[in-house]
Amino acid sequence: xxxxxxxxxxxxxxxxxxxxxxxxxxxxxxxxxxxxxxxxxxxxxxxxxxxxxxxxxxxxxxxxxxxxxxxxxxxxxxxxxxxxxxxxxxxxxxxxxxxxxxxxxxxxxxxxxxxxxxxxxxxxxxxxxxxxxxxxxxxxxxxxxxxxxxxxxxxxxxxxxxxxxxxxxxxxxxxxxxxxxxxxxxxxxxxxxxxxxxxxxxxxxxxxxxxxxxxxxxxxxxxxxxxxxxxxxxxxxxxxxxxxxxxxxxxxxxxxxxxxxxxxxx
Ligand SMILES: [Zn+2]
Ligand SMILES: [Zn+2]
Numbered sequence: 001x002x003x004x005x006x007x008x009x010x011x012x013x014x015x016x017x018x019x020x021x022x023x024x025x026x027x028x029x030x031x032x033x034x035x036x037x038x039x040x041x042x043x044x045x046x047x048x049x050x051x052x053x054x055x056x057x058x059x060x061x062x063x064x065x066x067x068x069x070x071x072x073x074x075x076x077x078x079x080x081x082x083x084x085x086x087x088x089x090x091x092x093x094x095x096x097x098x099x100x101x102x103x104x105x106x107x108x109x110x111x112x113x114x115x116x117x118x119x120x121x122x123x124x125x126x127x128x129x130x131x132x133x134x135x136x137x138x139x140x141x142x143x144x145x146x147x148x149x150x151x152x153x154x155x156x157x158x159x160x161x162x163x164x165x166x167x168x169x170x171x172x173x174x175x176x177x178x179x180x181x182x183x184x185x186x187x188x189x190x191x192x193x194x195x196x197x198x199x200x201x202x203x204x205x206x207x208x209x210x211x212x213x214x215x216x217x218x219x220x221x222x223x224x225x226x227x228x229x230x231x232x233x234x235x236x237x238x239x240x241x242x243x244x245x246x247x248x249x250x251x252x253x254x255x256x257x258x259x260x261x262x263x264x265x266x
Contacts, residue, residue: 040251
């Protein structure tokens with residue numbers, strides 16, 4: 001249980017180990033009251049294709065990174081505050097199985113587990129950890145980033161419907177709706193309330209709506225990726241050969257039945 005683990009040596013050792021696996025590229029993760037709830041490999045839908053990423057669920061943050069050597073070395077650490085997280089189930093579709101969407105204020109993306117059981121475990125632990133952090137008084141995100149349409153799903157601009165994408169005619173993503181659009185249709189920027197402090201790229205359709213104060217519906221369907229940066233998307237030679245979780249071990253969860261109020265009841 002989280003409360004049993006909170007001050008335990010085992011928990012401290014685990015967090016230290018996560019820190020050392022990220023090395024100098026990661027931030028310090030040791031913090032009073034922080035508990036490592038579970039860890040494992042999930043396939044994350046990236047802009048071009050799905051890629052395995054190592055995920056660590058803490059009682060207050062979700063951390064993930066690129067696997068350089070399984071269980072030993074990770075890079076490109078991303079930290080998401082749990083109060084921002086909202087998850088949504090994805091129905092199985094073709095090869096896309098055991099997936100769900102992790103939505104946050106700045107990025108929303110789909111992830112896939114190896115089996116239905118692992119998916120259920122992950123989702124249950126994430127939901128419970130988010131509930132606990134919200135119960136502790138942290139404010140949830142009011143808005144969540146759009147899930148991006150993967151590049152491969154758009155041959156031509158989803159705004160003007162005419163520009164064909166080529167090496168020179170690059171794809172861009174509207175931060176408001178998540179569609180793949182051409183440069184001509186996304187020359188404007190806008191400050192998206194609750195999501196960005198700086199103006200970000202939006203398509204002309206969204207720009208016009210936003211200027212009129214009309215709410216833009218954010219894309220939330222299957223398959224998406226980071227909508228803020230791509231720093232975790234490059235391939236690393238050692239893991240570029242596979243996109244599945246098959247060669248990785250099942251996830252480990254350290255506290256099957258956490259009760260956030262246990263310490264208050266004693
Ligand atoms: Zn266009
Ligand atoms: Zn748009």
